[in-house]
Amino acid sequence: MVLPGGRYGAHAPLLSYAADAAEARGARIRYVHWDPPYDPERVPPESTESWVVNQVPAVPGRPLLVGKSLGTHAAGLAADRSLPAVWLTPLLTVDPVLEGLRRASAPVLLVGGTADRFWDGRLARELSPHVLEVDGADHGMYVPGRLAASAAVLGRVATAVEDFLDEVVWPGTATALA
Template identity: 75%
Template sequence: MSRVAVVLPGGRFGPHAPLLMYAADAAEARGATPHHVTWDPPYDPAALPLERAERWVAEQVPAGDLLIGKSLGSLGAGVAAARGLPAVWLTPLLTIAPAATALRRASAPVLLVGGTADPVWDGALAREITPHVLEVEGADHGMYVPGRLARSAEILGRVATAVEDFLDDVVWPA
């Protein structure tokens, strides 16, 4: 069975940043071919209207089986909802009304991942949208936590495991 996992980056880093790389690797290990989308140039979510982002994502994204997005990539949530695609949204823009509205329209299961020190994360809203939430105490928008880098690397591992469990238990159960 051929699957496609479309990877939508955040505004600052490309689709191969660690959070996205591990999420795409998890999908690839389950038979999906990653399709990496890039923003050129990097964009600020406040300057990119939702309709334009959704239209751009819809044009760039081939038929897929899963969307994986980081931050700005969560502006593709309307495309996921319209196409009935499951999605993994890493640090989605929950405090930006158009993005939150698009995420609420999800018509397939979604995993939301964020940290309590991220100004665009809203844990209560995330739990309203989906039962599939990984919220990390003290993690910022990059999913870094204070202290030694090894602690943030542990968080990266937790995110990777949450994505694997979501894919195995919800999206593509055996």
């Protein structure tokens, strides 16, 4: 299940590559699209978690959640259902997200950058043994300099997701990207 950011769509590169990695391992991908689109003027901070969770459809089994930024407000849902998750640029400075991550019993991969004001690498490493921290990356996982450097970060994130899925979530699952 792919949960986008507030201004980062479900098919944008970070989420798309994570979804591709899961799909290559046999997962059926479901994309959440915020409806209506998220508007912080309309959804007060204390209601954001419930606004996000109410848009996540119920699915049978134990799905993998993949979320970015706003989508990480589903961390409490993941904890309640013991769901594994990939959280890209999680909002570690937002209490409901942090509380959900603290309650997680299933494995989670946390991905963030040192130039992201919502990221705290030390805290991330306390919350999970599965962390990718990119020096200088901002909330969009862009790094200073030429775009190729940011594209390389995308590659690092994709590899971290694949490793997490292969070694932690679905060990032994064959992969075959077509």
